[in-house]
Amino acid sequence: MIYLSMTLSKILKYLFLAVVNSLIVYVVPLALTFESWFFLSLILLIGFLINFVYFTDRFQPMKWILPGMIFMLSFVVFPAVYNTYVSFTNWSTGHILTKTQAIGILEDRVFTADDQKGLEFELYILQDIDLNFYYVANLDSENILFGRAVTDDEIFTSAYATHEPSFFTNDEFSTPDGYYQLSGKEQIANSTILQELSLIIDKNTRAQLYKISVFGASTGRLTSTSQLYSYDEVSDTLFNNSTNTVCPVVIDNFECEGKEIEPGWRVYVGGDNYSKLFSNQRIRGPLGVVSKWTFQFALLSVMFSFAVGLLLSMILNKDGLKFQKIYRAVFILPYAIPAFVSALVWKGLLNPDYGVINSWLGPLYEILDVEPIKWLKTKESARSAILLVNTWLGFPYMFLITTGALQSIPKELIEAAKVDGATGIQSFWRITFPLLMVSISPLLIGSFAFNFNNFTLIFLLSGGGPPIIGSEVSVGWTDILISFTYKLAISGGRGNLFGLASSVTIIIFALVLLISAISFRYTKRLERIYGNI
Amino acid sequence: METFRFFNWIKEYGWRHLIALIFVTFAVYPILFVATNSIADFANLTNSKLIPEGLTLKHYKLLSSNPLVPYFKWLFNTYKVALIAAFFNVFLGSLAAYAFSRLQFKGRRASLLTLVIVQMFPSFLAFVAIYLLFFQISDIAPFMGLGTHFGLILVYLGGSIGFNSWLIKGFMDTISPSLDEAAKVDGATDFQIFRKIIAPLSRPILVVIFVITFIGIYSDFILAAIFLKDKNLWTVAVGINTVFIDDFNADWGVIAASSVIAATPIAVLFIFFQKQITGGLTAGSVKG
Numbered sequence: 001m002i003y004l005s006m007t008l009s010k011i012l013k014y015l016f017l018a019v020v021n022s023l024i025v026y027v028v029p030l031a032l033t034f035e036s037w038f039f040l041s042l043i044l045l046i047g048f049l050i051n052f053v054y055f056t057d058r059f060q061p062m063k064w065i066l067p068g069m070i071f072m073l074s075f076v077v078f079p080a081v082y083n084t085y086v087s088f089t090n091w092s093t094g095h096i097l098t099k100t101q102a103i104g105i106l107e108d109r110v111f112t113a114d115d116q117k118g119l120e121f122e123l124y125i126l127q128d129i130d131l132n133f134y135y136v137a138n139l140d141s142e143n144i145l146f147g148r149a150v151t152d153d154e155i156f157t158s159a160y161a162t163h164e165p166s167f168f169t170n171d172e173f174s175t176p177d178g179y180y181q182l183s184g185k186e187q188i189a190n191s192t193i194l195q196e197l198s199l200i201i202d203k204n205t206r207a208q209l210y211k212i213s214v215f216g217a218s219t220g221r222l223t224s225t226s227q228l229y230s231y232d233e234v235s236d237t238l239f240n241n242s243t244n245t246v247c248p249v250v251i252d253n254f255e256c257e258g259k260e261i262e263p264g265w266r267v268y269v270g271g272d273n274y275s276k277l278f279s280n281q282r283i284r285g286p287l288g289v290v291s292k293w294t295f296q297f298a299l300l301s302v303m304f305s306f307a308v309g310l311l312l313s314m315i316l317n318k319d320g321l322k323f324q325k326i327y328r329a330v331f332i333l334p335y336a337i338p339a340f341v342s343a344l345v346w347k348g349l350l351n352p353d354y355g356v357i358n359s360w361l362g363p364l365y366e367i368l369d370v371e372p373i374k375w376l377k378t379k380e381s382a383r384s385a386i387l388l389v390n391t392w393l394g395f396p397y398m399f400l401i402t403t404g405a406l407q408s409i410p411k412e413l414i415e416a417a418k419v420d421g422a423t424g425i426q427s428f429w430r431i432t433f434p435l436l437m438v439s440i441s442p443l444l445i446g447s448f449a450f451n452f453n454n455f456t457l458i459f460l461l462s463g464g465g466p467p468i469i470g471s472e473v474s475v476g477w478t479d480i481l482i483s484f485t486y487k488l489a490i491s492g493g494r495g496n497l498f499g500l501a502s503s504v505t506i507i508i509f510a511l512v513l514l515i516s517a518i519s520f521r522y523t524k525r526l527e528r529i530y531g532n533i
Numbered sequence: 534m535e536t537f538r539f540f541n542w543i544k545e546y547g548w549r550h551l552i553a554l555i556f557v558t559f560a561v562y563p564i565l566f567v568a569t570n571s572i573a574d575f576a577n578l579t580n581s582k583l584i585p586e587g588l589t590l591k592h593y594k595l596l597s598s599n600p601l602v603p604y605f606k607w608l609f610n611t612y613k614v615a616l617i618a619a620f621f622n623v624f625l626g627s628l629a630a631y632a633f634s635r636l637q638f639k640g641r642r643a644s645l646l647t648l649v650i651v652q653m654f655p656s657f658l659a660f661v662a663i664y665l666l667f668f669q670i671s672d673i674a675p676f677m678g679l680g681t682h683f684g685l686i687l688v689y690l691g692g693s694i695g696f697n698s699w700l701i702k703g704f705m706d707t708i709s710p711s712l713d714e715a716a717k718v719d720g721a722t723d724f725q726i727f728r729k730i731i732a733p734l735s736r737p738i739l740v741v742i743f744v745i746t747f748i749g750i751y752s753d754f755i756l757a758a759i760f761l762k763d764k765n766l767w768t769v770a771v772g773i774n775t776v777f778i779d780d781f782n783a784d785w786g787v788i789a790a791s792s793v794i795a796a797t798p799i800a801v802l803f804i805f806f807q808k809q810i811t812g813g814l815t816a817g818s819v820k821g
Contacts, residue, residue: 069629072694078666338751453658456755486660502661512654
């Protein structure tokens with residue numbers, strides 16, 4: 001009997017290798033068919049690395065780090081690099097594909113020349129049990145053609161019609177078993193669908209419904225289709241077989257008689273996206289507004305929530321104060337709720353027509369004789385609302401960290417100052433606050449960096465709105481850089497401008513780097529100044 | 534004498550209570566409003582009140598019975614994605630942390646520095662590239678492409694594993710090395726040391742990391758929003774914000790009910806682990 005002893009580490013190792021290698025075996029042929037050489041080499045590299053590390057004993061520590069490292073490299077580091085590449089391309093709606101893919105699509109297009117529309121014949125329309133449509137085209141006794149009627153998408157995959165003389169007995173059409181023949185009225189009812197369908201006779205010929213007849217058989221008509229565009233590799237041009245024109249490449253599209261042919265393809269455009277951001281007045285303007293507001297929003301959010309949090313922790317930092325525990329428990333509540341829920345709830349409270357806030361302020365509006373504020377609908381109200389909500393979201397965190405920091409400041413320092421004759425305010429500004437800042441400022445900068453990219457709040461509360469009029473791209477007065485990027489790339493209603501969006505992302509990257517560098521130096525300096533008090 | 538003591542109380546404590554109470558109202562009002570509204574008997578937002586006149590569960594029933602709003606499906610998806618991603622995060626993160634804490638190798642310091650630098654940039658910043666990357670993966674391997682939970686889990690894994698390894702490593706450094714040295718003398722392998730000594734002793738930090746990652750993924754909006762197009766695959770964050778913003782007034786009761794269901798487990802979890810979550814961790818990495 002063979003005694004198999006496997007330790008847990010071995011089981012895990014072989015399980016992991018089995019999953020990785022079967023994934024590779026599955027994906028490699030697919031990558032080959034799609035000709036994605038880039039992904040293929042990436043997959044093979046990762047696969048080689050994993051097998052090498054786990055089958056040899058030479059890189060012991062790598063066995064521990066590699067799984068996590070692969071995820072971090074693939075989905076954090078690599079996207080950052082890839083993002084940089086995308087920012088130098090024209091990648092956007094209409095230019096999503098590679099050139100080869102675009103040519104493939106263009107060469108599949110067909111057209112029907114007018115002089116090729118001809119021959120009319122009797123057409124019978126059938127339906128099978130799954131409600132698919134079938135056509136029987138009675139061209140002549142030698143050509144009674146039957147087959148499934150398909151839409152344009154299926155033309156190249158559909159089988160050709162077959163000759164079925166058995167459908168006619170003594171020149172009378174009899175419905176074959178398993179099919180239902182549509183009456184004239186039913187054909188009219190389905191006419192919009194039927195118009196799109198054709199029976200494929202051979203590579204270039206199709207039969208289509210032409211006239212519906214309520215009495216007797218409807219009329220079909222033959223159309224010949226031919227390839228609309230042929231690509232010539234030598235001259236790198238497209239030939240339009242319908243108009244007999246040569247369409248040359250103009251940057252990222254073929255152009256026929258001055259008109260761009262969709263789809264185009266993606267190309268390297270150098271710094272075009274960046275120069276567009278900074279030189280196109282109708283993009284540069286909004287970008288300036290957005291950048292300025294991003295800094296204002298992050299800075300004011302930190303300031304307000306810090307002010308409230310510090311105020312509350314100072315107030316509660318008093319021996320003998322009752323209900324301290326209850327206050328503390330209540331103050332962290334807003335922080336405990338997921339931000340996407342809070343944003344939704346506040347949006348309801350702020351609703352200008354039905355919301356609680358405007359019904360509270362109702363009497364005030366009457367006294368002052370002003371129009372109710374259209375919360376989130378005007379620039380000022382949207383910006384104030386966002387700051388209000390973010391203060392609500394952020395003060396509990398500030399309360400928690402300032403409470404901790406205040407308690408760690410030695411009481412003797414304050415008492416010594418009192419003995420030296422300092423007032424409460426003096427000792428706060430001269431001693432408590434600077435000491436507080438030493439331990440808190442890295443966290444404040446962290447909070448600034450977090451709000452700098454606080455997409456969830458902005459997008460869910462105001463959606464970036466109200467819109468800035470006269471901008472070339474979709475953008476609003478409360479958009480921050482990251483939500484502006486999102487609109488450019490995903491939801492702007494002007495197509496997907498991936499290239500342009502990526503160039504904005506690069507700006508964000510640079511600013512985040514800058515903030516981190518400042519944070520690092522500032523913390524060092526504070527520690528030098530106040531570190532030895 | 535009595536009045537003097539009262540004024541003294543005001544001067545010492547009273548004003549503190551006053552300000553505290555103002556901010557208690559500020560903090561609690563929206564939460565209470567939604568909680569009561571979710572069980573209050575009213576028609577819409579216009580006539581909703583903080584103190585409900587009649588109690589009902591009709592909003593919750595509506596939420597569970599509307600086939601156009603598969604809310605509980607979203608909830609299930611969210612828990613599924615967040616639990617799986619958080620589990621692998623902790624598992625793979627602790628493996629890497631063990632190597633950084635206990636094994637000596639070339640490039641150890643450089644790798645740790647890389648982790649710190651990478652952690653400065655939240656992974657969602659490059660969402661355009663992530664979108665395009667998975668758009669292309671969809672062709673080759675549709676089961677992990679755009680629109681799948683699998684792909685989304687991979688992105689979440691990559692996004693937080695670096696920072697988590699760093700935090701776990703910090704904790705493992707505080708475990709006395711004499712313990713594993715003794716085990717090594719007895720002939721234990723690295724994996725045995727990890728499994729029998731280091732991992733059990735690191736349990737406090739592993740639990741916290743699990744909770745933080747779970748909350749972070751649960752609350753994520755941007756990545757889930759670009760990834761998931763099929764309504765039945767949405768997470769709660771994507772779902773409630775896509776469906777309920779059309780008619781705030783009429784849907785208010787259902788919005789309140791859905792908010793309560795989405796927020797309560799996270800709030801409980803958060804309050805339970807509050808000390809550990811805020812202790813030493815920075816804001817940016819916690820809330821999403």
